[in-house]
Amino acid sequence: MQKKISSIPFNGTAEQEAKLKEIIAKHKDDPGAVMPVLQEAQEVYGYLPIEVQKMIAEGLSVPLEEVYGVSTFYSQFSLTPKGQYNISVCLGTACYVKGAGKIIERISEILGIGAEECTADGRFSLTACRCIGACGLAPVMTVNDDVYGRLEVEDIDGILAKYMA
Numbered sequence: 001m002q003k004k005i006s007s008i009p010f011n012g013t014a015e016q017e018a019k020l021k022e023i024i025a026k027h028k029d030d031p032g033a034v035m036p037v038l039q040e041a042q043e044v045y046g047y048l049p050i051e052v053q054k055m056i057a058e059g060l061s062v063p064l065e066e067v068y069g070v071s072t073f074y075s076q077f078s079l080t081p082k083g084q085y086n087i088s089v090c091l092g093t094a095c096y097v098k099g100a101g102k103i104i105e106r107i108s109e110i111l112g113i114g115a116e117e118c119t120a121d122g123r124f125s126l127t128a129c130r131c132i133g134a135c136g137l138a139p140v141m142t143v144n145d146d147v148y149g150r151l152e153v154e155d156i157d158g159i160l161a162k163y164m165a
Ligand code: FES
Pocket: 090, 091, 092, 093, 094, 095, 096, 130, 131, 132, 133, 134, 135, 136, 138, 139, 140
């Protein structure tokens, strides 16, 4: 799946930037520094906006294409911010055959965002994930640490309403 780029404006703080500079300085001379720097940068910012990728490329003196290539290739990296509530719908085989596609569609309809996007107010983000090992409960979704299984499309409005309140 091609990753989406965030349409939400970047609003990193000076403090985050200072931390990023420390991370870059720590790894600057390591071979293959891009991967660990991206991992630590994601911990600082929660995701990897293009502005952060540019700072990493300049700091490590590597082409932006390389940083971008690594951050889009590995599923552990997110190019979009996570909302206060991150909804993750499993699209693994067991969940998919039991209707996870319809579940994600309904969530998308209610929130007005697609997969790998975040609402403009920063409250909700929606992601599609691989099997989370709860296939017996398929189809499954999580909202932060809450797990919901054996979902029907009709359940979605009620579940989201709890977090919207
Ligand atoms: S396929 Fe969804 S939990 Fe395994």
